[in-house]
Amino acid sequence: MMKITELDVIKTIMDNITYRGDVVKGIGDDCAVFKLGNTYLTVTTDMMFRSTHFPDILTPFQIGMRVITATVSDICAMCARPLGIVVSMGLPTVERGFLLELIKGIDYACRKYSCPIVGGDTNRGKELILCGTAIGVTDNPVYRGGKVGEDIMVTYDIGRVYCALEILKMKEKGVISRKTFYDLWEEYPNIMKKLVEPIARVREGLLLNKYVSSCCDISDGLKKELFYIGNFEISSKKLLRVVPKDVIEFCDRFQIDPIHAALNSGEEFELLFTTKRCDDIFEVLRSECEGEAKKIGKVIEEGYYIDGEELEFGGYIHSWE
Incomplete structure (x- = not known):
């Protein structure tokens, strides 16, 4: 079947x-x-x-x-x-x-x-x-789909949920003991917190409304959500700026590519958006909610790339056999 x-x-x-x-x-x-x-x-x-x-x-x-x-x-x-x-x-x-x-x-x-x-x-x-x-x-709904030449940005950070699920998988497969599981939970509290108590970016979405041309939330992983923007070129160097230090440390410790973690971390609920007004966004988020967003790439005329290499469509997709 x-x-x-x-x-x-x-x-x-x-x-x-x-x-x-x-x-x-x-x-x-x-x-x-x-x-x-x-x-x-x-x-x-x-x-x-x-x-x-x-x-x-x-x-x-x-x-x-x-x-x-x-x-x-x-x-x-x-x-x-x-x-x-x-x-x-x-x-x-x-x-x-x-x-x-x-x-x-x-x-x-x-x-x-x-x-x-x-x-x-x-x-x-x-x-x-x-x-x-x-x-x-x-009064101004913002849809998916960016415009050529716009910057692609992400609020706050991504990657923690992927790492938290890796900790869970290690426990379920018997790779780590129950005690080690809870030790890791204490060692990486922000990683586990992003999994168990994620946050919807209500304030940020309202503030971004007049400054962005497209927006979606990262629920099924960045690797999937990027394709809703249209054609894109993202930079792994810039993407790493959106990956927090605890995720970098965790990935280094458990031999995980942090770029893979960032691209495949679902249920982050961060906002992925496109804009030509980066400076305005930096200022309004910082001043109004102590928020932040970072550039990870640009909308281009054709293709889907990371560092010049074609990026395949991915992320979490429900399926039936």
Whole structure:
């Protein structure tokens, strides 16, 4: 049986949906967009399964935080303001304590992002399934797809989630003991924190709105998200500036190429964007939220390159056998 990927499923859907209505932006971006008077409504949804999206080290509180963060991050990718979210839950037999902590985590993240939970649905499931659907508003939705000559930039840093998952893999495969696992957790706290408590860049997205021509969030890995920009040339030297020191140290210790880690680190939820106004962005992020962003390359006329070598499409892609 031939493997079918999520890209095949999405293409099949797009090829067979004939009614588009009055949507401004439909399938193919981080959010759908509708025009309402002088403003735009952005809508996105994200489904997560216990077996594939929530590592065992996550507490129920952190699981609740994650579904909100992942969904709101798509709103940030449109440089829009979160307005509200509904969360549907497929629940197996769960302890009341687990459920209470899960809800507390959802509530905490909703408060953090000023995005109240306003409804949802509950049903029985074979495993924990959480689906968030968020709504945002903006007067200037920012889509994917950069313009030739623009700089490609990333907020803060990337690579930590990849390293955290490597620590988990080593434990699961018996390469390291349980004690060594927790020793590494203590030794690399920021690496583990990026995995268990990622942050959606709400403030940064709003600040970037008038300065960027395209934007998306890094959820499936930079190696995949770069292709949403269009044609590009990135520099490994510049990319290394986005890789924090603890990731460099970890990669050196465990013989991992830090460039590979940066390109394949998913669920970072940093913003990847294009602009001709780098200096303005440096200043507005620094002054308004003590934030930062760094250049990693440029949008070009044709091709997909890193240091002159062709970069193959990659990242995390759901598939079915």
